Amino acid sequence: MKSKVCNTCHISKPLSEFNRDNHASDGHRSRCSKCRNKSRRETEKKKYTYKVFRGMVYCVECEGFYKIGVTSYGIRKRLQSIQTGNPFEVKIVWVKRTNNVGKYERMLHQQLKDNHVRGEWYAIPKVLAKELKNIVRHDEES
Numbered sequence: 001m002k003s004k005v006c007n008t009c010h011i012s013k014p015l016s017e018f019n020r021d022n023h024a025s026d027g028h029r030s031r032c033s034k035c036r037n038k039s040r041r042e043t044e045k046k047k048y049t050y051k052v053f054r055g056m057v058y059c060v061e062c063e064g065f066y067k068i069g070v071t072s073y074g075i076r077k078r079l080q081s082i083q084t085g086n087p088f089e090v091k092i093v094w095v096k097r098t099n100n101v102g103k104y105e106r107m108l109h110q111q112l113k114d115n116h117v118r119g120e121w122y123a124i125p126k127v128l129a130k131e132l133k134n135i136v137r138h139d140e141e142s
């Protein structure tokens with residue numbers, strides 16, 4: 001069986017442990033899939049850590065669909081950019097300031113995952129959309 005040494009963990013593993021890559025000379029990636037998944041998880045974690053900043057969590061409505069998102073700059077500007085990519089009118093349901101944008105964005109998206117439509121858009125009743133505002137808090141510094 002052909003094997004290959006992973007350039008990250010330096011362990012010799014069978015080729016089947018490496019994902020295919022048509023651009024590579026031997027047709028396989030230089031990092032084993034275990035190392036690859038690990039670094040992907042770390043990137044994901046960093047992304048969230050990075051998102052711990054003061055900003056706003058918002059909920060906008062468009063044709064009965066709701067988008068939950070975050071912004072570090074003004075909501076008007078954010079709304080404008082959402083509106084640009086949308087033929088229907090986008091309305092603000094609520095905007096709430098917080099010092100931990102990433103935490104609440106994650107919490108809300110997690111809570112709504114069964115109603116997910118596409119991107120940050122969700123199909124939820126208006127009552128629920130309004131109630132979501134109560135989840136977002138301005139945490140005291142710890």
Ligand SMILES: [Zn+2]
Nearest residue numbers: 006009032035
């Ligand atoms: Zn490896």
